Structures are given as structure tokens and as C-alpha cells.
Amino acid sequence: MAKVLMKGNEAIAEAAVRAGGLCYFCYPITPQSEVAEYLSRRMPEVGGTFLQGESEVAVSNMLYGAAGAGVRAWSTSSSPGISLMMEALSYIAASELPTVVVNIVRTGPGLGGILPSQGDYLQAVKGGGHGDYRCLVYAPSSVQEAVELMPLAFDRADRYRNPVIVLGDGMIGQMMEPVEFREHEFPPLPPKDWATDGCKGRKPNIVNSLYLDPVKEEELNQRLAAKYERMKQNEVMYxxxxxxxxxxxxxxxxxxxxxxxxxxxxxxxxxxxxxxxxxxxxxxxxxxxxxxxxxxxxxxxxxxxxxxxxxxxxxxxxxxxxxxxxxxxxxxxxxxxxxxxxxxxxxxxxxxx
Amino acid sequence: METIFKRPEALAAAPTHYCPGCTHGIVHRMIAECLDELGLRERAVGIAPVGCSVLAYNYFNFDFQQASHGRAPAVATGIKRGRPEMIVFTYQGDGDLASIGMAEIVHAANRGEKFTVVFINNAIYGMTGGQMAPTTMPGQVTTTSPFGRDVAQVGYPVRMCELLAALKTQGFIERVAVHSPKYIIRAKKALKKAFQYQADNKCFSFVECLSTCPTNWGMTPLAALDWLEKNMVPYYPVQNFKDLVEQGGGDAD
Missing domain, CATH: 3.40.50.920 (Rossmann fold)
Structure with a gap:
């Protein structure tokens, strides 16, 4: 496919659609709103789901629900909105669900401003929400690279059953650059036999992060820790x-x-x-x-x-x-x-x- | 020998942790009966809240997700939008739904999300040990309203059915009670209608169940049933508020 000139936010949206990210929930915030605007037009064309929620709190819980039901669900936001999503991301990590969240970072702390920043590094890289978890974090440095990383982010989210963050910044989101959408091939993914998609012919599936038994909770913590070690062994990119x-x-x-x-x-x-x-x-x-x-x-x-x-x-x-x-x-x-x-x-x- | 009473298939063979006299078990059973009777169990996904019914996923025999406090309607929205063929319901208490989760329930109702909400109103926070809820009755003593709910300070109890019925969006909204067989029979009918409407892809459905909490009310189970009848029913009318119509209270259309 020939190169096209696209704004970063719209290119990220299109790349996600091509990667099968067909269930998208959002709440408007500058400087990432173009993703939502683009997908409000694009999703009906591809039979996908677009929904503007009432808040980032709700949106991130929609991700939890849809991801738990086995759907490739994702969202985008910017720094203050990402803060509001942190509770649900903790639940998503604990429940071992796949999702992709793109943060087009703006300045902070607080309401900050709408210009580019890298001030959400620690939040993205060290956990962000409560409890003992990590997200796989990709940082594109061009619109083309953002387009390349989106399918990888979806694949790795599914493969590790873990939230993946694509950490852009206002520059990546707003800048127009030539991009080429290439086909990406990944090895087959394991079946989502844990999803709440109806219990016909099997035992009920439960998506949950409540562990009142300390031994069971520790088992989860150690399983997650082992997962993050596997990421360290296999996923480093530079x-x-x-x-x-x-x-x-x-x-x-x-x-x-x-x-x-x-x-x-x-x-x-x-x-x-x-x-x-x-x-x-x-x-x-x-x-x-x-x-x-x-x-x-x-x-x-x-x-x-x-x-x-x-x-x-x-x-x-x-x-x-x-x-x-x-x-x-x-x-x-x-x-x-x-x-x-x-x-x-x-x-x-x-x-x- | 003819079987005249058995555990519904949609109910798990598990002992519950609920206190003696708690009415959660009655509502659990009715939900299971409805799903069995409508043949929906294998498509069902329940959403457990934070509160006494947080462990509801252990008590039903179909898929479940556990939600963060108040967000069950957002989680249900995600499931239903992602997989419209699922039969999705939230099971939420009054602190969960009417306090921390007010935004999520109002917007899900206003969007006309085609899932079912089972709202357990027992006028108190149960699991955390009997604190004041948004639905606590005026003058009711709780651990955080030791002198009784003072409406001058914290306002009147929230009537969720009335509030949601004011939205113009089509829906099924009914308040029921589960303190006597007469009311329970009506409650079962409302729940079944709610699930039937969802199965028919008709509208958002919301059933509020006036319930008891003998432990945190500090009453015997029987006294609690009587207290519900005398104190809650007059303030929370047991009736249908909306049945499919696209109209809200005070709507000039």
C-alpha cells in the first residue's frame, strides 16, 4: 500500500481497526479526541463497536467487561483521563484480561495543559493503579512506528492476558506524517477459553480479582510476577x-x-x-x-x-x-x-x- | 415420585455466606428460576458488585464477572456492546448503585443499554458493617448516623426508580419487595418480564427489590420483614414506573 499523509491520532485509530481492535470505548480529551472522532465514522464501516462513555471511569470498566467477554477492546485518552482509568486497569491486570490503552500524554500534574509531555512515564511503567502489577509499555517515536506498534500491542495483550499501554505524546498524536499500513503476521493465539461468552457445554467462567484467601492471592501475585519476568526475557525492544x-x-x-x-x-x-x-x-x-x-x-x-x-x-x-x-x-x-x-x-x- | 421443588439449574450447589434472614437468597433464586424458565442460562453473564453480594459469582451456575464498586453498569455495557447475544444483568446494592455508581447507572439507563439491573435496596451498607446508605430512611440509626439520618444534613433517601423513570429513553422500571409471599410472587413476575424484554432485545430493564438486613438493622429476621413493610414500602412505592414507553416524568411530549 502507498504512503498516505495522516495525523498521528487518526493513524493510530486506523492501525487499530486493521489489527482487529473493533470494540472501542472513549471519552473526549485533548490532545487525543481525533481518535474518537475518526472511529465514530470508521467503526460503522467495518461492523465494529464505537461508544462514547460518560467518563473515563466508565470507559475503562467497559473495557473490563468487553475484554472479559473475549472481545478485542481498547481505548485512548490523555493524562488526566488515564489517571481515571487506573482503577480499572488494576482490575484488568489482576483479572488477567487483554486490553490496549493509548495515552497521548499531555502536561501535568493536575489539569496541566494540552501540550506534549512525557510526564506519565512513571505512572505507565511502574504500575499506575493500586496493587502489584505492571503493563507492557510501548513508546512510538513517529506516526509510522505508532502504526506498527498497534497490532503488536493487541497481539501481546492477548498473548500475555495483560493490559498494554502505548505511550505517545501530544506531538505523536497531533503531528502529520506519511504512513504506510502493512500487513502483520503473528503466530496463532491461544483460545480465549476463560471468557464470559456463555457457558454452553462447559463450566461457568468467572472474571474476578477478589482473593480473600491469602494463599490464593499470593499465587496470583506470583503468577503475575512470573508473567512480567517473561516480558523482560522476550519483549524488550529498542x-x-x-x-x-x-x-x-x-x-x-x-x-x-x-x-x-x-x-x-x-x-x-x-x-x-x-x-x-x-x-x-x-x-x-x-x-x-x-x-x-x-x-x-x-x-x-x-x-x-x-x-x-x-x-x-x-x-x-x-x-x-x-x-x-x-x-x-x-x-x-x-x-x-x-x-x-x-x-x-x-x-x-x-x-x- | 414427582419432583415439586428443586434447585434451579442456574443456581450453583453452594452454601452462601449471607446472614440468617437475609433476603439476597430469595432474589438469587428468582433470578435463577427466570433464566431457567426462559432458557437463557447458557447465554447469561452476571455482574457481581462490591458489597454483600460480591461473591454472587459463586452462587450462580453460569458465567460471571466481578465489577469494581459502582461500575457494574459500565462493565455490563462493555459486555453487551461487545457481545449483544449475551444475556447480561448486574446485581447491585444501594451503596454500589445509588452512591458511588450513580453516574454509571443513570447513563446506562439513558443510553437504553439492553441489559437488566437487579437493584437490592436494603437501606444500609451491609458488608462494611451497617453504615448509612443513600437509601437509608429518615431517622434511621446506622453506624455513621448514630442519631438517625438527619435529612437537613444529608438529604432524603434517593428513590432510584422514580429518578430513572424521569429519563425519556424507553425502559422497563419496576419496584418490588421480597418480604412476603404476596410481594415475592409479584417480584418474580417483574424479574421475568425484565429478562424477557432483554431476550427480545427490547429495552433497558431495572428491578428494584426492597430487601432486609436483619444483622445491620439489629433486628430478628421477622422484625426486619415487618420494619420493611411499615417503613420502606410507604416511602418507596411498590409499583411499575415504566413499561417500554418513551416518556419521562414531567415530559411535555
Whole structure:
């Protein structure tokens, strides 16, 4: 299929439809409302389900119900709305149901603003809702990559029976870029023999997260923990940039800021400063092992983010605190410029701006 | 020998945790009978709430989902929209439905979601130990209204049937009671009609069951039945409020 020019939010919507995400619940919030608007037109064409709920609280519980009934259900929202969904995501993780939630992150805390941010990193990566659970988290850095990650997100949600978060930002959602929708092939999925789709010919299925017996609750906790370990073994994704030549600085950035870092690295090269980039594509699981390898030749690492440094602790853990980890970021909806990143790297190298 | 009484197939062969004299068992049995009689068990999905009936999924013999507090109508919406062929019902208490879950029940009703809601109104929070509910009667003593419900401070009990009947959307809305055989026979008819309407893909259906909580009311089971009759029935009229019509109370159409 030829490339088409699409806004990120609409491309994400179309990619989900093509991946069989035909049951979509939503509540309007800037900067992701175009997903809902697109699907309100598109779902009737493909015989899918579109419903605008009364709140993100309700929407996330609709996901729980539909996912529990064995339907490929998903939603999109932005930061304050995602906070409202956290209770249900905890139930969904505990009940081992598959769902995909796209967060087109805006600034915060509180009502914040509608501009791009990466301030929901910790919420997405460390659990977010109550209790002992994790979500698989993908962070696209272009509209094309968002389109590629949507079918993967649905597949992995089904395969692990776990919520998957696609963590975009206002830039990814609002930007127009050329995209190509490709066919994606995955191995067959196990049957959803746990779903509440009618008990004809079998014992009743129960979708539940209540465990009053501490031994049973611990069994669930340990089963979930083992699942997250399997994710760490099998699902880590990342991109390396300029790691195939000498470098003394390793930048670590995901999503929009990774693209800024690539330009900065080119500029540094012009000044004969070798810098490279590790771009995590999965934020959970984090590419810690590769980070450790890539950090061996460097003087320091720098985490570049549109937050106050939420990813720094994962970078420090990845490098086992053996090298200095510096941070540079902008907040409030401001995006770091390549020049700012260049200046920061030079300053830390003692080469002055 | 002819069998004249047996456990419905839709009811599990499990002992319940409900207190002696609690009326949950009566409503559970009626739901199971309705699903059996209408041949709907193999398509049924129940939604258990947070509250005394949180474990309802153990007491029925068909698929179940357990919902977070108050969100059962949203969960039911997800199931019914995703799989319209399912027969879906929520089973919710008064704290769950009329307090924390008010938004979900009102919007599900207003959208005309084609599932059934069984609303257990016993005027108190049961599982957490007898706190004041939105349906607690004026002057009623609970653990959080030790001097009796003061309507000047916390308002009057919420009448859910009347509130939902005010919506213009088509629906079946009826209040029943389960404190005597006469009322129970009427309750069974209302529940069966609600499930029949769902099976026929007609409309949202809502059956409020006035119920007792002897433990948290601090009464014997018999005294509780009498208290319901004398205190709740006059405030919560036992009647049908809407039967398929597209009209709300005060609607000028």
C-alpha cells in the first residue's frame, strides 16, 4: 500500500481497526479526541463497536467487561483521563484480561495543559493503579512506528492476558506524517477459553480479582510476577543510533525526544564529539541489559526527556550506577531543542558551549 | 415420585455466606428460576458488585464477572456492546448503585443499554458493617448516623426508580419487595418480564427489590420483614414506573 499523509491520532485509530481492535470505548480529551472522532465514522464501516462513555471511569470498566467477554477492546485518552482509568486497569491486570490503552500524554500534574509531555512515564511503567502489577509499555517515536506498534500491542495483550499501554505524546498524536499500513503476521493465539461468552457445554467462567484467601492471592501475585519476568526475557525492544562507531556519550531518550537527540548527535559529530543514542521502544520492560553494554565506553549517560527526569532512575539501574547519569529536559509542553542537548553534552564534557 | 421443588439449574450447589434472614437468597433464586424458565442460562453473564453480594459469582451456575464498586453498569455495557447475544444483568446494592455508581447507572439507563439491573435496596451498607446508605430512611440509626439520618444534613433517601423513570429513553422500571409471599410472587413476575424484554432485545430493564438486613438493622429476621413493610414500602412505592414507553416524568411530549 502507498504512503498516505495522516495525523498521528487518526493513524493510530486506523492501525487499530486493521489489527482487529473493533470494540472501542472513549471519552473526549485533548490532545487525543481525533481518535474518537475518526472511529465514530470508521467503526460503522467495518461492523465494529464505537461508544462514547460518560467518563473515563466508565470507559475503562467497559473495557473490563468487553475484554472479559473475549472481545478485542481498547481505548485512548490523555493524562488526566488515564489517571481515571487506573482503577480499572488494576482490575484488568489482576483479572488477567487483554486490553490496549493509548495515552497521548499531555502536561501535568493536575489539569496541566494540552501540550506534549512525557510526564506519565512513571505512572505507565511502574504500575499506575493500586496493587502489584505492571503493563507492557510501548513508546512510538513517529506516526509510522505508532502504526506498527498497534497490532503488536493487541497481539501481546492477548498473548500475555495483560493490559498494554502505548505511550505517545501530544506531538505523536497531533503531528502529520506519511504512513504506510502493512500487513502483520503473528503466530496463532491461544483460545480465549476463560471468557464470559456463555457457558454452553462447559463450566461457568468467572472474571474476578477478589482473593480473600491469602494463599490464593499470593499465587496470583506470583503468577503475575512470573508473567512480567517473561516480558523482560522476550519483549524488550529498542533502537540504537550511531553505536557502530566510537562514542564517549550515550544519550537515552524515547518517543519525540529521541528524534531531537538524533539531530543533536549529528551536530555533535560535526564538532568531533562522539555521541550515540539508545532509544527504548519498550519502556516496560526496559532495555537494561543493552544499556549496560552500550554504556561501557562512555564517560557519562544523559537521559533527555519532556519531564523532570522520570526515566533517570531506570537509566541508573540499567548502568548499575557505574557511570554518571545526567539529565536534561524541558517541561510544561516545551520540547528540548537539538542545540540545547548539544550544549548540555558539551558542558558535561567540560568543553563549554 | 414427582419432583415439586428443586434447585434451579442456574443456581450453583453452594452454601452462601449471607446472614440468617437475609433476603439476597430469595432474589438469587428468582433470578435463577427466570433464566431457567426462559432458557437463557447458557447465554447469561452476571455482574457481581462490591458489597454483600460480591461473591454472587459463586452462587450462580453460569458465567460471571466481578465489577469494581459502582461500575457494574459500565462493565455490563462493555459486555453487551461487545457481545449483544449475551444475556447480561448486574446485581447491585444501594451503596454500589445509588452512591458511588450513580453516574454509571443513570447513563446506562439513558443510553437504553439492553441489559437488566437487579437493584437490592436494603437501606444500609451491609458488608462494611451497617453504615448509612443513600437509601437509608429518615431517622434511621446506622453506624455513621448514630442519631438517625438527619435529612437537613444529608438529604432524603434517593428513590432510584422514580429518578430513572424521569429519563425519556424507553425502559422497563419496576419496584418490588421480597418480604412476603404476596410481594415475592409479584417480584418474580417483574424479574421475568425484565429478562424477557432483554431476550427480545427490547429495552433497558431495572428491578428494584426492597430487601432486609436483619444483622445491620439489629433486628430478628421477622422484625426486619415487618420494619420493611411499615417503613420502606410507604416511602418507596411498590409499583411499575415504566413499561417500554418513551416518556419521562414531567415530559411535555
Amino acid at each position: 533502537e540504537e543510533y550511531m553505536t557502530d562507531r566510537p562514542y564517549e556519550v550515550l544519550l537515552v531518550a524515547y518517543g519525540t525526544t529521541a528524534r531531537v537527540c538524533k539531530t543533536a548527535i549529528k551536530k555533535l559529530a560535526e564538532d568531533r564529539i562522539g555521541a550515540a543514542l539508545l532509544r527504548p521502544i519498550t519502556l516496560f520492560p526496559f532495555p537494561s541489559a543493552r544499556l549496560y553494554e552500550l554504556a561501557k565506553p562512555v564517560k557519562f549517560l544523559m537521559s533527555v526527556e519532556m519531564s523532570c527526569g522520570q526515566m533517570v532512575e531506570d537509566v541508573e539501574l540499567g548502568v548499575r550506577c557505574e557511570k554518571p547519569v545526567y539529565f536534561y529536559g524541558r517541561q510544561g509542553g516545551l520540547v528540548p531543542t537539538p542545540e540545547e542537548v548539544v550544549d548540555q553534552v558539551k558542558k558535561r564534557l567540560g568543553k563549554g558551549a
